[in-house]
Amino acid sequence: MNYSQMTAYIQSIGTALPPNLATQNQIADFMVSHLKLNKVEEKKLRVLYRASGIKQRYSVLKDFSENLNGQSFFKEDAFPSAKPRMLIYQEHAINLAFNACNQALKDSTCNKEDITHLIAVSCTGMYAPGLDIELIGRLGLKTTTQRTSINFMGCYAAFNAMKVSQNILGSDPKANVLIVCVELCSIHLQEKKDDENLLANAIFGDGAAAMVVSSAPAKRSLKMESFYSDLALQGRDEMGWYIGDHGFEMHLSARVPDVIKDGIAELTDHLLEKIQLEIGDIDYFAIHPGGKRILDVIEEKLLISKDQNQAARHVLNTHGNMSSPTVLFVIKSILDELKVADHNKHLLSFAFGPGLTMESAVLKTHINA
Structure with a gap:
């Protein structure tokens, strides 16, 4: 197979965001309260947030943008274990992935019946039957759609998905590949005050993006x-x-x-x-x-x-x-x-x-x- 002769076009990209928008100031206030930072620690955190280049972030959780009066997911002195976080992922990731895929399909030349392969990408949650199988049903894709999951690779995983789609088209030019990347980073907030966790908690948010890849270009x-x-x-x-x-x-x-x-x-x-x-x-x-x-x-x-x-x-x-x-x-x-x-x-x-x-x-x- 001559991979140099492969032709793969990204026809469209769809994106989706959860409904809860929080400013960096709101998130900083939440962190100061829930991590019980002293004055010195609070000053350090606020400097970090101001220098982040970030004005706002999105989350599937309301914790960071609303005062939930003790009903928040992250309760003071009682941050959740892994299982409740995975249940939140299972509840919300599918909706973001579905919305991003719908937009990508709408903006491409492909109908849902044309999709032959589905690649699901995520590093912030997992379960089985997983996102790939749920999307087959929610989107109405053919049950014979070939599925690939790319998990736990992190921020660069979309590149791996693109390369997989290119290889698929190299072996079958008539294929149409739907790729979706979905991450719920905010559900993994840790109750720790070390520099590394403060940095991680200062930059990550939630979102999803999907793309349709085909051997033929769109407009x-x-x-x-x-x-x-x-x-x-x-x-x-x-x-x-x-x-x-x-x-x-x-x-x-x-x-x-x-x-x-x-x-x-x-x-x-x-x-x-x-x-x-x-x-x-x-x-x-x-x-x-x-x-x-x-x-x-x-x-x-x-x-x-x-x-x-x-x-x-x-x-x-x-x-x-x-x-x-x-x-x-x-x-x-x-x-x-x-x-x-x-x-x-x-x-x-x-x-x-x-x-x-x-x-x-x-x-x-x-x-x-």
Whole structure:
């Protein structure tokens, strides 16, 4: 099989958000109260939140945006164990995934009957029969739809899903692949006051994104041109995601941006060399906004401006880091603005996660007049 000859187009991207919107100030107030921070700890937390580059985040829980008078999911001195968190995931993840998929299907050339493969991506919850099977029923997809689940990979998992869809189309050009990434990061808040947990709790939110991938373009599409992945093993201990007695626990070191800074230029060079491009040939940037400092160091190393990286900064500001769907929110914000004159332009995208994994992709715009 000649993978270089595969043609895979992202025909559409749909997104979905839960109804509960909380500002960073509201979330900071909640954290101060529920973690019982003293004055010194409170000052440190509020400085962290102000410096995050985030204005607001979404959650399936009302805890952060409303005063629930003791009826909150996260009760003071009684944070829930893993099981209640998974029940919340099972209740709410399917609705977000369903809404994102519906939008993606509506904006594509495919009907639900045309979908041959479904890829479900998540790292914030799991159960079986899982999201993939529930979506078959809720969306009315064929029961013969081939299903793949990509779990527990973190913020870069959408790239793996795209590569799987590209391989599917390489073996069956008539296939139509529906991908959905859904994460409920907010349900895994930990009752801990160390720096790593305060940082993690300052940036993550909930959301879902779906895309339809086909061998034929839609009116406004993105062709998958090239992917390149590498591991910065010196950063293996800087980021982790583990199952604990009280939900999933994030290990997130302040050194993550430094590891990315050390490796991003070489990663980019290897990716662009595969398709004989240079950084000056890139027209759009869709960087996973894992945090404000990550965006800062990538801009510094690749000599791109904040204006060129505005799509990522806007998603970070208005949604926070939603893990795997986040980069698709960034890509969608660019895709939705493309005009006929933007045909055959190049988009460079990155995402990062445990390992320390660094994923990169070049997508090429395809606009039908």
